[in-house]
Amino acid sequence: MLMRIAHKDTTQNPDGSAALKRAEQTGLRLAVLCRTLAIGVFAAWWIGVGLMAGTPIAPSAYAILIGLTLLGATTYSVVGTRYDQWWLKYAIYSADILAICAVFALVPVRSGSDIPQIYAFKAWGVHVFFPIIAMACLSLSWRLVLWSGAVAVTGWASAFTFVIQDMPRRLEWADMPLNADANDYATLFLSPDFVGTGNRIVESGMVLTTAGILALAVYRARRVFFAQLAAEEARVGEQAAREHATGILGKYVPEAVALQLVNDTKALVPHEVEGVVLVADIAGFSDFASGKPPTEVIDRLNTFLDHAATCVSRHNGVVILFTGDGLLATFNTPIPMDEPEKAALACAHDLVAQARRQNFALRVGLASGPLAAGSVGSSERQAFTVYGETVNRAARLETLGKDLNAAIIADTGVAQTSDEIELTLSGEHQLKGIPGSWPIWTWRPD
Structure with a gap:
């Protein structure tokens, strides 16, 4: 033996x-x-x-x-x-x-x-x-x-x-x-x-x-x-894995935030938290892409999304997923933060400005409220996601922006934190698939 x-x-x-x-x-x-x-x-x-x-x-x-x-x-x-x-x-x-x-x-x-x-x-x-x-x-x-x-x-x-x-x-x-x-x-x-x-x-x-x-x-x-x-x-x-994970996360979140995600496994455990969801989408992207070579479209889109992800990261948000010609980001999950509404609104303002510099028109929906967040998937592959009524509301607000001709469309929870960006109350509106009427606040570029 x-x-x-x-x-x-x-x-x-x-x-x-x-x-x-x-x-x-x-x-x-x-x-x-x-x-x-x-x-x-x-x-x-x-x-x-x-x-x-x-x-x-x-x-x-x-x-x-x-x-x-x-x-x-x-x-x-x-x-x-x-x-x-x-x-x-x-x-x-x-x-x-x-x-x-x-x-x-x-x-x-x-x-x-x-x-x-x-x-x-x-x-x-x-x-x-x-x-x-x-x-x-x-x-x-x-x-x-x-x-x-x-x-x-x-x-x-x-x-x-x-x-x-x-x-x-x-x-x-x-x-x-x-x-x-x-x-x-x-x-x-x-x-x-x-x-x-x-x-x-x-x-x-x-x-x-x-x-x-x-x-x-x-x-x-x-x-x-x-x-x-x-x-x-x-x-x-383990150190190499952490550095690799940090390198990947670092594309979307600040280095300090990425390190916290890697070191704190509890941050990825399914949980419920109050936070803000940001849904952004390029207005008229189909018209922009029409007649252009696919490689040119993809290059322009990648350039914009890269800058957009950097912008979200700069405001301590986390890009959860890219939605074709847009993205979904969260604030206060999986990384806890103070005043997520103010950070999300400032991020939305910077995203719109960044899009204009690249000749895009961007619509951003912002909704605050309870979020269910955590890792989902199989034993071999998982992804961090958020779901709940707040996520749906942010998506409906972004869609509503087309009818209201607004760049930023927010609910009252986000609008109440506005002290630098002036939002305008655009009345109460019904959101598809969500009961009741909701006060809607908007912002339009000059």
């Missing part, structure tokens, strides 16, 4: 795998450098102690030390190049561990003496493997850590078996006399025939346990790495 999960963390995220591979290579170089320095320090210490004691180390030990040093230098220069292979790190750690095992099995405990080789296991011990296994963690490969522990136990057992195989007599802890005293203990432990198989088993268990714990720690570190990478990618993706 552990291997299957670890395989997934490097296959489901190619970018993460590449980043982790670079980190592994850097860690492996550091591990190789550390082990080479450690071998150099140990060799210097070993040679120095031997010279001071008048017992230089055996030639075989020199050969092992030189070979390990050259192996480290070669590996360091190869890691990360085209000659690097997946098995290289396993090979160098195996070589280090097996070289140590060879020292225990073949290098005399004291040069020029006949001390039994079994004393090498008593004088030193399995703890010499712990730094190597710890350095394997630097490679960020939990498999290498486990491999190092397994090779250490196997090599340790093989070296021990090699040493004791020709011993004519072997003593174990079971040979300790009953009610033994200190002398009995010293006699048994210091005996050249004492092998202590139980000690070797315990030591092997310690190595495997340590390797397992360190491998688990490395594995957890890798999982944390991928979790952080996934979180960072999600953050970047």
Whole structure:
């Protein structure tokens, strides 16, 4: 299960795998450098102690030390190049561990003496493997850590078996006399025939346990790495999506408004609010388009609608949809604002002026009142829309403008906020499909 999960963390995220591979290579170089320095320090210490004691180390030990040093230098220069292979790190750690095992099995405990080789296991011990296994963690490969522990136990057992195989007599802890005293203990432990198989088993268990714990720690570190990478990618993706959405919304609303829309998802949840609906339409557009090439008509229309959307945005309104040669915009939804009636009326005035500069006559209907607003559509595609009697009234007011020869046609709710644009009361009128008569206020250009 552990291997299957670890395989997934490097296959489901190619970018993460590449980043982790670079980190592994850097860690492996550091591990190789550390082990080479450690071998150099140990060799210097070993040679120095031997010279001071008048017992230089055996030639075989020199050969092992030189070979390990050259192996480290070669590996360091190869890691990360085209000659690097997946098995290289396993090979160098195996070589280090097996070289140590060879020292225990073949290098005399004291040069020029006949001390039994079994004393090498008593004088030193399995703890010499712990730094190597710890350095394997630097490679960020939990498999290498486990491999190092397994090779250490196997090599340790093989070296021990090699040493004791020709011993004519072997003593174990079971040979300790009953009610033994200190002398009995010293006699048994210091005996050249004492092998202590139980000690070797315990030591092997310690190595495997340590390797397992360190491998688990490395594995957890890798999982944390991928979790952080996934979180960072999600953050970047979300930021990109927000910027994309802001860029699109920014065509119709101010940047600050677009950011609020993107960041505040509640603004798009269906809700009811008091607001203003603006419906604008180009008067006589069919006559304008008649006889002109379609591309010219579309270009002129796009130019006008682009300026119109910018105008709505400048007054903090939101274009809900384009209606052929016009548009429908809202004020106070989905973006809350103060005095939406005043903003809508000012926007209508600017839209009419903009249309005149482009040789268009524009009619704008403005209605205030309750609006039902929110996102509608399928699970895969949705659109923000507004609906209700206020929307219908704004559309009917725009149509009524043709009969009244007015550019802006507003209801009383909008007209009451007029302090800069003078509206004229044009009597009460019936609106198609809406019961009752409504006071209508109009504005005409000079």
